[in-house]
Amino acid sequence: MTTNPSTSAQPTSPHRTLGTTGPAAFPLGLGCMGMSALYGEADRAESLATIHAALDAGVTLLDTGDFYGMGHNELLINEALRTAPAAAREQALTSVKFGALRTVEGGFTGYDGRPEAVKNFLAYSLQRLGRDHIDIYRIARVDPDVP
Template identity: 75%
Template sequence: MLHRALGTTGPQVSALGLGCMGMSALYGPADRDESLATVHAALDAGITLLDTGDFYGMGHNELLIRDALRAHRREEVQLSVKFGALRRPDGTFLGYDGRPEAVHTSLAYSLKRLDTDHIDIYRIARCDPQVPIEDTVGAISEAVQAGHVRHIGLSEAGCASIRRAAAVAPIADLQIEYSLLGRGIEDHILPACRELGIAVTAYGVLARGLISDNWPRNRAFTPDDVRGHTPRYTGANAEYNLGLVDTVRALAKDRGTTVAQTAIAWALAKGPDIVPLIGARTRERLAEALGALDAPLTPEELTRIEEAIPPDAARGDRYPADQMPYLAPHTA
């Protein structure tokens, strides 16, 4: 397993992380036994970074990871946890809470559910527009000083919030969507992170499964699959974006790799400070993702794929309308 540093102040982690959200929420039903087997397989393969959130399945995902880690030594794993999302009993979102009191409360519950005495990287899932980011990061910094958190991260933060947060305490990484169909961070956010020594843990590298060989035309979604309510993955937008995936498929065929492996290799090639999070829910998909490490893109292949798919090529918003206001502005 290759390793990369989470910024200038964060830990060394595996070059690929495992995003565990889909094992509990938002992508339709998941098989518990297969989810546990996939986490075990990831750790056995050398993946050290597991990403979760306390609101994934409203605690279900943290409990799943707790159960998976009982067969592994805690020091082998870095747990990245997001908090702050407010939800109704029916699962609908109410916004985000970044108050210091909420930081400490959420952390206490996560430590209990995960059955651990510390979280390696802790971050609010979205900046709370009602609470200065300095207050939120300051509260996490208190948890670092108390030994309950090792490093501070951010998620979907814009440049101004990143700079303000970094002025309060060292920031290890920014978690943000970054893929061949979502390159909006390249103009401002990514340069700001590099200036400040902050790594990027890139989620959505496969555009929620769209950039793969496994997405059928006219895909039918279950009611609890968020992609069925997201413009990028439905209707005419989905058909157009699948045409872009066909472009990736042509390059993948020439390389002798899968579409997903090519997309992951692209993210890895964008810099040693980028750690792709792979949302594999099965051992089969995990094994495919790991194969990207053995097939890096050449400079010529990187140029070819970026010329074929420019930064603004994809159509449709990447989240449902009610979530768009909380996403990082891709401006200076």
């Protein structure tokens, strides 16, 4: 750790606390949406290499959505973390958006923020990610039907 010259008593770190009590994360995160064909064809090997390079560079936050590539993105992150060095795997934070409803063709049909739906989305995300928790979990858009 280095010290901040303006306040030499306070150590500085490249990591920042999320919110007031959240986990510490590297200041930049990696958005993984484009790795699941939402912007056109995606290359699996290149996507895995990109996640590994980000982790190697100190990035700790991997951002995804359970609806990115109909779950493909979470499976990709699972594979990348399984094949990453243990230290990077342990430092990785997952940020998952949920609630977007999609058609088989990939169109969006709305959002579902009902508690029972959220529990269902979470169960599938945990399974696809191969993790026992998700560090940041948030609805993709406010569901106007849920107070």
